[in-house]
Amino acid sequence: xxxxxxxxxxGQSFSVGADPETRLLWVLREQLDLTGTKxxxxxxxxxxxxVLIDGRAQRSCMTPVSAVFxxxxxxxxxxxxxxQLHPVQQAFLDEGAMQCxxxxxxxxxxxxxxxxxxxxxxxxxxxxxxQGNICRCGTYPRIVAAIRKASxxxxxxxx
Amino acid sequence: MTRKAEFVVGLEPERYxxxxxxxxxxxxxxxxxxxxxxxxxxxxxxxxxxxAFQESGRRGGSEENLPREIDAWLHIGENGEITALxxxxxxxxxxxxxxxxxxxxxxxxxxxxxxxxxxxxxxVPFDMGTFGSRTTPVMNLQLRRVSAxxxxxxxxxxxxxxxxxxxxxxxxxxxxxxxxxxxxxSYSELVRGKQMTQLLPAEDPLIPAAQWKIAGQxxxxxxxxDFVTGKHRYPSDCTLPNMLYGKVxxxxxFGATLTSADTRAAEQMLGVTVVRDGxxxxxxxPTSALAEKAATAIKAEWKSQPxxxxxxxxxxxxxxxxxxxxxxxGHETGNIEKAFTESAERLNSTFxxxxxxxxxxxxxxxxxxxxxxxxxxxxxxxxxxxxxxELATAFHLPEEKVRVLMPDMGSGYGGKxxxxxxxxxxxxxxxAKRPVKVVWTREExxxxxxxxxxxxxxxxxxxxxxGKINAWEFHNYNSGGAGIRTYYDxxxxxxxxxxxxSPLRQGSYRALAATANHFAREVHMDEIAASxxxxxxxxxxxxxxxxxxxxxxxxxxxxxxxxxxxPANRGFGVGGGYEKLGYMxxxxxxxxxxxxxxxxxxxxxxAFDCGAIVNPDGLxxxxxxxxxxxxxxxxxxxxxxxxxxxxxxxxSKYRVPRFRDVPAGMDVLLIDRKDQPSVGAGEAxxxxxxxxIANAIFALTQIPLHSLPMGPTLASxxxxxx
Numbered sequence: 001x002x003x004x005x006x007x008x009x010x011g012q013s014f015s016v017g018a019d020p021e022t023r024l025l026w027v028l029r030e031q032l033d034l035t036g037t038k039x040x041x042x043x044x045x046x047x048x049x050x051v052l053i054d055g056r057a058q059r060s061c062m063t064p065v066s067a068v069f070x071x072x073x074x075x076x077x078x079x080x081x082x083x084q085l086h087p088v089q090q091a092f093l094d095e096g097a098m099q100c101x102x103x104x105x106x107x108x109x110x111x112x113x114x115x116x117x118x119x120x121x122x123x124x125x126x127x128x129x130x131q132g133n134i135c136r137c138g139t140y141p142r143i144v145a146a147i148r149k150a151s152x153x154x155x156x157x158x159x
Numbered sequence: 160m161t162r163k164a165e166f167v168v169g170l171e172p173e174r175y176x177x178x179x180x181x182x183x184x185x186x187x188x189x190x191x192x193x194x195x196x197x198x199x200x201x202x203x204x205x206x207x208x209x210x211a212f213q214e215s216g217r218r219g220g221s222e223e224n225l226p227r228e229i230d231a232w233l234h235i236g237e238n239g240e241i242t243a244l245x246x247x248x249x250x251x252x253x254x255x256x257x258x259x260x261x262x263x264x265x266x267x268x269x270x271x272x273x274x275x276x277x278x279x280x281x282x283v284p285f286d287m288g289t290f291g292s293r294t295t296p297v298m299n300l301q302l303r304r305v306s307a308x309x310x311x312x313x314x315x316x317x318x319x320x321x322x323x324x325x326x327x328x329x330x331x332x333x334x335x336x337x338x339x340x341x342x343x344x345s346y347s348e349l350v351r352g353k354q355m356t357q358l359l360p361a362e363d364p365l366i367p368a369a370q371w372k373i374a375g376q377x378x379x380x381x382x383x384x385d386f387v388t389g390k391h392r393y394p395s396d397c398t399l400p401n402m403l404y405g406k407v408x409x410x411x412x413f414g415a416t417l418t419s420a421d422t423r424a425a426e427q428m429l430g431v432t433v434v435r436d437g438x439x440x441x442x443x444x445p446t447s448a449l450a451e452k453a454a455t456a457i458k459a460e461w462k463s464q465p466x467x468x469x470x471x472x473x474x475x476x477x478x479x480x481x482x483x484x485x486x487x488x489g490h491e492t493g494n495i496e497k498a499f500t501e502s503a504e505r506l507n508s509t510f511x512x513x514x515x516x517x518x519x520x521x522x523x524x525x526x527x528x529x530x531x532x533x534x535x536x537x538x539x540x541x542x543x544x545x546x547x548x549e550l551a552t553a554f555h556l557p558e559e560k561v562r563v564l565m566p567d568m569g570s571g572y573g574g575k576x577x578x579x580x581x582x583x584x585x586x587x588x589x590x591a592k593r594p595v596k597v598v599w600t601r602e603e604x605x606x607x608x609x610x611x612x613x614x615x616x617x618x619x620x621x622x623x624x625x626g627k628i629n630a631w632e633f634h635n636y637n638s639g640g641a642g643i644r645t646y647y648d649x650x651x652x653x654x655x656x657x658x659x660x661s662p663l664r665q666g667s668y669r670a671l672a673a674t675a676n677h678f679a680r681e682v683h684m685d686e687i688a689a690s691x692x693x694x695x696x697x698x699x700x701x702x703x704x705x706x707x708x709x710x711x712x713x714x715x716x717x718x719x720x721x722x723x724x725x726p727a728n729r730g731f732g733v734g735g736g737y738e739k740l741g742y743m744x745x746x747x748x749x750x751x752x753x754x755x756x757x758x759x760x761x762x763x764x765x766a767f768d769c770g771a772i773v774n775p776d777g778l779x780x781x782x783x784x785x786x787x788x789x790x791x792x793x794x795x796x797x798x799x800x801x802x803x804x805x806x807x808x809x810x811s812k813y814r815v816p817r818f819r820d821v822p823a824g825m826d827v828l829l830i831d832r833k834d835q836p837s838v839g840a841g842e843a844x845x846x847x848x849x850x851x852i853a854n855a856i857f858a859l860t861q862i863p864l865h866s867l868p869m870g871p872t873l874a875s876x877x878x879x880x881x
Binding site: 022026036038039041048075080085089099101103105130131132136138139 | 383391393395398446519522567569570600601784786787816
């Protein structure tokens with residue numbers, strides 16, 4: 001029998017039923033229709049499934065739902081405030097930091113997490129932090145430019 | 160024959176996957192456009208005589224059913240919305256934007272008022288598929304012609320209405336204006352209440368590139384906001400009410416056949432459907448977790464055959480060419496035997512090219528639904544009409560009963576030409592009598608897709624002491640014929656492609672075999688130059704007449720600083736060529752730390768000429784992206800396999816380029832030829848990075864790099880590329 005969990009996602013409460021080991025990614029995508037969070041590898045190697053757990057980037061494909069029910073979960077759908085994009089989203093748009101954009105949700109969530117902890121990360125810190133996210137189209141230089149731009153534009157913390 | 164004509168080599172057929180038989184074979188009507196888009200004007204085509212129509216537009220077939228099969232390309236609605244319809248699909252190459260620019264330009268409307276319907280087989284004109292860098296030279300031109308015709312039609316309507324001379328009227332910003340009287344009417348007013356279809360005239364005057372206002376500009380992704388907010392639905396994100404999740408039970412190795420399957424445990428699980436049809440064994444369940452559980456509960460026995468491993472691969476390819484006249488056409492000029500006999504020395508190099516995986520970040524995915532014998536499939540593919548055809552064959556249906564839709568997907572790079580998940584989802588949906596979605600896991604994508612062909616390439620040449628190449632013999636085993644011809648001016652040539660029955664399933668990959676052929680050719684060029692102690696760029700130019708190719712080498716070299724003094728332990732390399740109608744030269748600078756034998760790629764520059772540039776921002780993005788992707792195949796990507804299994808079938812074992820692999824300096828030089836037709840840029844730019852790096856390292860270390868990837872060779876010589 002699945003266990004009932006109450007999840008706090010993007011500021012709202014959701015009640016879901018799932019086995020404790022079920023990964024958060026599949027709860028988001030299949031039960032809550034939050035499909036902005038992507039599957040890419042299932043082994044925490046590509047970053048496409050990145051969400052924020054209490055403001056920190058975490059791979060939802062590796063995260064059991066039982067580990068996060070008491071925490072604050074933010075997905076790509078919860079980043080903008082109404083029509084107002086988060087500065088990182090805006091910077092990705094301004095820099096054209098995408099091609100197929102399948103990695104974009106995960107890239108943005110990782111970048112928000114980085115800027116949550118470091119207001120002005122150095123180039124080396126950006127590369128180090130983002131190393132776990134794959135963009136197969138190869139838009140890395142633009143993503144770095146977008147993160148620098150967002151960092152310069154001013155902080156908007158997400159917890 | 161002019162040099163130009165010789166240079167234009169036709170589109171290489173995407174041979175492999177199109178020739179391969181269907182993986183499984185299991186036991187509409189007139190398009191009502193007005194119903195779909197409402198009243199207004201359609202611009203349509205009923206001619207199949209242009210080149211565009213052979214790959215886009217109406218397929219062969221008899222002329223008599225023309226009126227019924229008119230293809231509509233553009234609709235102007237009475238709400239002012241402009242809809243263009245195309246069979247090309249968006250896979251990240253940004254054509255939704257560049258094609259919108261083409262329509263907006265010729266129709267003189269803001270780009271925001273243009274909407275593109277792409278890759279929906281029920282609505283759009285037939286199209287072979289999105290490959291071969293054909294969208295810009297063919298579809299962009301087609302939509303420009305259609306839009307120009309629409310503009311003329313609107314002018315005609317206004318002229319009639321005002322009793323004015325059409326030659327005096329102009330189109331601006333979604334309005335037809337009579338400058339004499341200052342009268343104006345918006346497009347939506349002009350088409351109000353109309354339900355008419357206007358056939359495209361044979362030729363329409365197009366706006367010359369030099370006068371472009373919307374095309375030619377850096378326009379950002381038209382629907383970019385949907386991607387940064389997670390709103391866009393990729394094929395793997397599609398859902399339907401009551402949908403089930405499908406999971407296929409895979410054979411233990413390639414070519415294995417199913418001998419027995421105990422499916423009882425799976426069948427007893429609530430809501431689970433099990434399908435066994437020949438060697439196809441799969442389940443569908445209300446959640447992906449349950450589908451996984453049910454698939455694991457099936458006890459299947461497979462019969463498999465011993466197969467070769469990557470360790471024996473190159474020997475196998477060289478020894479097993481298949482005689483195949485049709486696919487084996489070679490090229491011969493002059494007298495190669497005589498030239499070799501008369502030359503003092505000849506130079507020979509053999510190159511090995513590994514299989515690599517496309518590894519698109521979104522794996523293959525499909526959602527299938529049956530409704531009264533009608534099959535609808537949403538899937539990620541570069542060939543919606545090809546998938547429709549595969550589905551029709553597999554399910555013994557007429558094509559009109561199958562509709563394929565292709566939401567903008569998580570890329571393909573030539574790797575999503577086939578219908579695997581569409582077939583799997585449709586078969587399960589038929590059995591379950593409910594919609595079924597199948598999304599491959601990363602392991603499945605690495606194993607059951609197809610690979611870029613591996614290959615062996617032999618090059619032999621001779622050169623006169625003054626630096627003119629006089630003989631060139633080039634044999635490619637298995638990787639393919641794309642880009643196999645040399646563009647250097649050589650009097651005696653023999654060039655031959657030798658197909659092989661590949662041990663692994665192989666198919667198209669961005670730029671096809673042109674990557675392997677350019678690598679071998681351009682690395683060998685540096686070896687000849689070294690034997691003459693000549694500068695590699697000077698040596699190329701000495702053997703090259705084609706003006707546009709010379710331009711990318713010369714202008715690229717100038718911007719790169721090729722002629723500037725190079726400090727110690729700093730090597731320059733170049734690799735260039737002509738492919739898919741684009742001219743390209745890539746330059747690389749590599750440094751060496753002698754004490755640690757660490758090599759570092761410091762900067763890369765690609766000079767590119769693809770005619771009149773449609774979107775410089777999109778083009779830059781493609782050039783840098785191609786170089787980054789190309790780094791993987793150049794340095795570390797290689798598929799390892801053994802006995803019909805892929806050994807490195809996950810990202811933790813198959814390394815792809817990441818943030819820290821990107822050289823600090825990534826630059827491009829765009830050569831905008833407004834006097835030349837616009838051509839594609841998704842493929843050719845990937846060709847130069849591997850030879851440029853290999854040649855820079857050769858200049859530094861004198862180590863010939865004859866393998867893709869080149870990392871293992873460097874490691875065996877004690878060097879590390881960081």
